[in-house]
Amino acid sequence: MTSKQETYEYYLNLGHSLAWDQEWEKAVNAYARALQERPEDPDPYKYLGLALMQVKRYNDALKVLMKAHKIAPDDPVPLERSADVLERLGRLKEAATQYVSVAEIYLAQRDIEKAIGNFERATLLTPGLLQIHFRLAQLYERTGRKRAAVLQYLTLAFNFQRSKDRDRAMQAIERALRLEPSNVQVLNAKRAIESGELMAVPQLQESHPQDGKPTAAAEAQQALAGEAPAASAEAHVAGPLGEATEKALANLAEFLLEGGLTTAEAQAIQGIELQKIGENAQAVQAFQAAEKQGIRHPALYMCLGSLMVTLGQWQNALQYLERVQDAAYAAGVAHGMAQAYVGLGQVRTAAEQFVRALQLADLQSAMNPDEANQLTAVYDELRLAVRQMQEYDLAETCNEFNRWLSGADWKVRIPQTRRAIDDRLRGGGRGELLDIVKDPSVVEALTRVDEYIRRGLYTLAADEAMRIIEQQPTSLPAHQRVAQVLMEEGMLQEAIAKYNVVINSYLARDDRVNAAMILNEVIKIAPMDINLRLSLIDLLEREGDEARMLDEYIGLAGTYYQLAEVEQARDTYLAAFRLAQRLNAPVEKRVEILLRLADIYMTRLEWRQAQRTFEQVRELVPTDDKVRRELVEIHFKLGNPIEAMRELDNLLRLYAQSRRGHLILSTLESMVEARPAEMGLRSRLAAVYQQLKRIPEAIAQLDALGELQLDAGLIQEACATIKQIISLRPPNVEQYQALLSQMGC
Numbered sequence: 001m002t003s004k005q006e007t008y009e010y011y012l013n014l015g016h017s018l019a020w021d022q023e024w025e026k027a028v029n030a031y032a033r034a035l036q037e038r039p040e041d042p043d044p045y046k047y048l049g050l051a052l053m054q055v056k057r058y059n060d061a062l063k064v065l066m067k068a069h070k071i072a073p074d075d076p077v078p079l080e081r082s083a084d085v086l087e088r089l090g091r092l093k094e095a096a097t098q099y100v101s102v103a104e105i106y107l108a109q110r111d112i113e114k115a116i117g118n119f120e121r122a123t124l125l126t127p128g129l130l131q132i133h134f135r136l137a138q139l140y141e142r143t144g145r146k147r148a149a150v151l152q153y154l155t156l157a158f159n160f161q162r163s164k165d166r167d168r169a170m171q172a173i174e175r176a177l178r179l180e181p182s183n184v185q186v187l188n189a190k191r192a193i194e195s196g197e198l199m200a201v202p203q204l205q206e207s208h209p210q211d212g213k214p215t216a217a218a219e220a221q222q223a224l225a226g227e228a229p230a231a232s233a234e235a236h237v238a239g240p241l242g243e244a245t246e247k248a249l250a251n252l253a254e255f256l257l258e259g260g261l262t263t264a265e266a267q268a269i270q271g272i273e274l275q276k277i278g279e280n281a282q283a284v285q286a287f288q289a290a291e292k293q294g295i296r297h298p299a300l301y302m303c304l305g306s307l308m309v310t311l312g313q314w315q316n317a318l319q320y321l322e323r324v325q326d327a328a329y330a331a332g333v334a335h336g337m338a339q340a341y342v343g344l345g346q347v348r349t350a351a352e353q354f355v356r357a358l359q360l361a362d363l364q365s366a367m368n369p370d371e372a373n374q375l376t377a378v379y380d381e382l383r384l385a386v387r388q389m390q391e392y393d394l395a396e397t398c399n400e401f402n403r404w405l406s407g408a409d410w411k412v413r414i415p416q417t418r419r420a421i422d423d424r425l426r427g428g429g430r431g432e433l434l435d436i437v438k439d440p441s442v443v444e445a446l447t448r449v450d451e452y453i454r455r456g457l458y459t460l461a462a463d464e465a466m467r468i469i470e471q472q473p474t475s476l477p478a479h480q481r482v483a484q485v486l487m488e489e490g491m492l493q494e495a496i497a498k499y500n501v502v503i504n505s506y507l508a509r510d511d512r513v514n515a516a517m518i519l520n521e522v523i524k525i526a527p528m529d530i531n532l533r534l535s536l537i538d539l540l541e542r543e544g545d546e547a548r549m550l551d552e553y554i555g556l557a558g559t560y561y562q563l564a565e566v567e568q569a570r571d572t573y574l575a576a577f578r579l580a581q582r583l584n585a586p587v588e589k590r591v592e593i594l595l596r597l598a599d600i601y602m603t604r605l606e607w608r609q610a611q612r613t614f615e616q617v618r619e620l621v622p623t624d625d626k627v628r629r630e631l632v633e634i635h636f637k638l639g640n641p642i643e644a645m646r647e648l649d650n651l652l653r654l655y656a657q658s659r660r661g662h663l664i665l666s667t668l669e670s671m672v673e674a675r676p677a678e679m680g681l682r683s684r685l686a687a688v689y690q691q692l693k694r695i696p697e698a699i700a701q702l703d704a705l706g707e708l709q710l711d712a713g714l715i716q717e718a719c720a721t722i723k724q725i726i727s728l729r730p731p732n733v734e735q736y737q738a739l740l741s742q743m744g745c
Contacts, residue, residue: 244332264293
């Protein structure tokens, strides 16, 4: 440990002790002293900032904490403390902005609770942050806190209504009703907005067990258990198709009543009445008669398309639904076309239409473009998963999708399932989507398992995962969770064995992408497991992914080296270098491999191999002075002083060209100190001293050089050196002149 490091640790620990004793002024001085030793380290800034806050030097604390944030932008603590400082200084708007930034960092770290806390703080300091209220509502929904989410949606509705945005206010109310359809405060707010009256200021409602209502804790547990709230009364049991049909019937009637009552219009009105009472075949005849007599309207085609689906006339259904060019019916059209394609046996096209229907239905509740983009991203992933499915799985999947889109609670079920899928994606579970799509019932159960793991309730998590496996033994995501629990509980070997089962199962399905993804994750957990790395390399080789193979070869070689299996490490690095050359990998990658190889050769005292390896690096990076210096040392070790001097001259020339003259001197001084008997080193150091007008040091080096030459019997060379000393006019020049005479020079 260096003296500088010792000083740093001393003052940092002193600051901690003083802070513990509440001696904040002294702690400030100690932390400031530690900071001087390590100005690039964020820790002393954080501690100093806290100490400055304690002595109420808020402006100084703010500067120090912002410096810490600049050094470590992913650490939320300095930013959080700076927000606290801004709040104390009364700069509330800036503090709110800072709290939002802190929340974003916590979200990136998947710490939802701390993110929520900072978002809440921001809304308290600056009311009217609509985007933050919306983010809070989403987070509360994800964590099962329906009552808190409802309050945020009410707050949004309140603000939208005050800004005369009735549509968005109603959207917020609908989101709240979806969570709690019988909530009195929400129902009153809805009535107020519909009647044009101002809604009341939203208030947090506490649940009381004596009223027969669940407590907040019970409510959260109910959400964790996957129980859905009651459905909105407005949801049509036939899903988007039924809803679009109902809307089309109303719109068509309105359109017809605006004109005169012609024969065509009478036929269409008759069709409407017949469809309402379920006389479907007769309704078709009436509508088609109206169409022949000139009625052309998207609502008419919507009604006819829906009827054809009901009657099982699939081709006719598609023809009419394709003619519905009105965005208001888009979700219903997609739903109807999906059912028609299932009827025709075209399950792949049907699945695409089902996903489109799900997306369009879900997008109807999106409150802003950002949310719409987030929803679209989830459905894009779902669409990709469906495209990867085998034909024999698609029929069952289409049935599941149709189940999502029907029943009294489909408007609740769709966003719940989509949020669960989104959680899978956020948790890196992209590879699970295929299993989830095949059997969506596993989504809620997996969500519970992940929530238990997040809370550290590993026994509950394992039990829930095993229940999934009992029902569906081939559910790989469930097996993956069991492995994760084993890993969290420190049962490393058992976890790896379980992961291997999952990986091999994916490989048996020829799903190499997911197998590779899991292998990568397991290697992060158990980086020293050679077999895992070999499996991944083999898998990547089969995939033809040579670029990733190269990285894995380097990782494998590093693992061998750490396990002291040096020969295997060397051979693996050599294989990696051959692959890098074949791929024409970036120079940096090839240099990385060669330097690690050189390190192995140096450790094994294989100087000749090390020399060749460093020379390869020199060819790739001619300006790398460290490599050239290593070559100088290796040539000396091999007893090649001439080659060493040649390499040294090239190194010194490199320093001169890059205007790093100070390195010329320091390099020569250190080399002379290490090898005082090397005449070439002393002559070069003497020349540098002479150029720098440091005559006494130059004379000292020449004097030592002359003695070495005399000892080696190099009389002529020694004479030349003594003459050079005399030319520098040393104080004892007579002695050198006498020596020159004695030598007969």
